[in-house]
Amino acid sequence: xxxxxxxxxxxxxxxxxxxxxxxxxxxxxxxxxxxxxxxxxxxxxxxxxxxxxxxxxxxxxxxxxxxxxxxxxxxxxxxxxxxxxxxxxxxxxxxxxxxxxxxxxxxxxxxxxxxxxxxxxxxxxxxxxxxxxxxxxxxxxxxxxxxxxxxxxxxxxxxxxxxxxxxxxxxxxxxxxxxxxxxxxxxxxxxxxxxxxxxxxxxxxxxxxxxxxxxxxxxxxxxxxxxxxxxxxxxxxxxxxxxxxxxxxxxxxxxxxxxxxxxxxxxxxxxxx
Amino acid sequence: xxxxxxxxxxxxxxxxxxxxxxxxxxxxxxxxxxxxxxxxxxxxxxxxxxxxxxxxxxxxxxxxxxxxxxxxxxxxxxxxxxxxxxxxx
Numbered sequence: 001x002x003x004x005x006x007x008x009x010x011x012x013x014x015x016x017x018x019x020x021x022x023x024x025x026x027x028x029x030x031x032x033x034x035x036x037x038x039x040x041x042x043x044x045x046x047x048x049x050x051x052x053x054x055x056x057x058x059x060x061x062x063x064x065x066x067x068x069x070x071x072x073x074x075x076x077x078x079x080x081x082x083x084x085x086x087x088x089x090x091x092x093x094x095x096x097x098x099x100x101x102x103x104x105x106x107x108x109x110x111x112x113x114x115x116x117x118x119x120x121x122x123x124x125x126x127x128x129x130x131x132x133x134x135x136x137x138x139x140x141x142x143x144x145x146x147x148x149x150x151x152x153x154x155x156x157x158x159x160x161x162x163x164x165x166x167x168x169x170x171x172x173x174x175x176x177x178x179x180x181x182x183x184x185x186x187x188x189x190x191x192x193x194x195x196x197x198x199x200x201x202x203x204x205x206x207x208x209x210x211x212x213x214x215x216x217x218x219x220x221x222x223x224x225x226x227x228x229x230x231x232x233x234x235x236x237x238x239x240x241x242x243x244x245x246x247x248x249x250x251x252x253x254x255x256x257x258x259x260x261x262x263x264x265x266x267x268x269x270x271x272x273x
Numbered sequence: 274x275x276x277x278x279x280x281x282x283x284x285x286x287x288x289x290x291x292x293x294x295x296x297x298x299x300x301x302x303x304x305x306x307x308x309x310x311x312x313x314x315x316x317x318x319x320x321x322x323x324x325x326x327x328x329x330x331x332x333x334x335x336x337x338x339x340x341x342x343x344x345x346x347x348x349x350x351x352x353x354x355x356x357x358x359x360x361x362x
Contacts, residue, residue: 246314248310
């Protein structure tokens with residue numbers, strides 16, 4: 001069932017396109033303004049429309065029906081059974097991207113004679129790559145917490161309904177989310193930041209590796225008997241080994257290195273507080 | 274100059290598709306994150322604007338980038354009028 005026609009959402013500009021391209025070729029080089037263009041552009045593409053098999057569907061619906069529904073579960077199985085989650089899963093991610101591309105060609109969802117179909121395939125591959133990146137990081141976190149002896153309940157990644165649950169995991173009655181990039185904090189409205197903690201990471205360009213850290217509410221950090229020093233902008237630390245606190249939207253938050261947070265949680269759970 | 278998706282040749286676009294999945298599209302460095310946090314916490318946008326100026330008859334003539342208003346030695350940013358003076362001391 002080939003794509004018949006595509007109507008891109010009004011307002012998709014050159015800047016949105018350039019930001020999307022840069023996120024593929026050199027995501028670390030995106031500045032904040034370009035990142036905003038990227039997220040706005042992706043929102044516009046999500047609501048763009050495509051006529052396929054006599055149905056008029058949004059790009060988001062096409063993704064849900066034909067990409068997420070067809071590839072994600074199998075991918076998650078492969079991730080969760082990987083010995084070395086990070087390395088093996090990244091190879092698998094690329095393999096699935098290639099499979100999705102092949103399907104686009106076979107089903108004629110990407111047609112050279114329909115230039116707008118470039119946006120459909122770019123959106124679907126971008127979005128799937130983004131979701132896959134998130135699932136890989138979640139699986140890494142869950143396995144590390146398990147290996148570290150932390151008691152926690154995680155949502156079941158195998159079940160689609162659970163993948164969209166409010167909290168990714170619960171630790172000692174604190175509800176948390178795993179975010180593969182700090183972008184979430186930038187795009188979130190304060191009303192979206194409802195969790196007690198967020199396990200996330202940034203990319204260390206010099207060491208060429210991810211550094212994991214945790215952002216949590218100050219009241220939760222106090223329960224773990226943690227110390228902090230206030231963040232004083234425009235200066236900021238080179239890492240979060242020494243936890244820092246900051247005010248954001250009427251709440252006090254703490255940023256702390258994952259390992260430091262984990263050892264505090266472990267002590268908290270062992271003492272049975 | 275980077276071409277947009279709709280302006281690329283078939284080969285250029287295929288090359289972009291080849292790269293999807295290589296990088297994590299949302300990856301951020303610590304400085305990027307901290308800059309965004311600073312912006313959010315201070316509730317104001319931070320933007321660095323590069324101005325060029327030349328000395329004409331002892332007065333600065335500012336050459337502002339596109340989108341920024343400048344007249345002589347005065348730059349207008351929103352409601353702010355900024356006067357730049359020059360001195361040898």
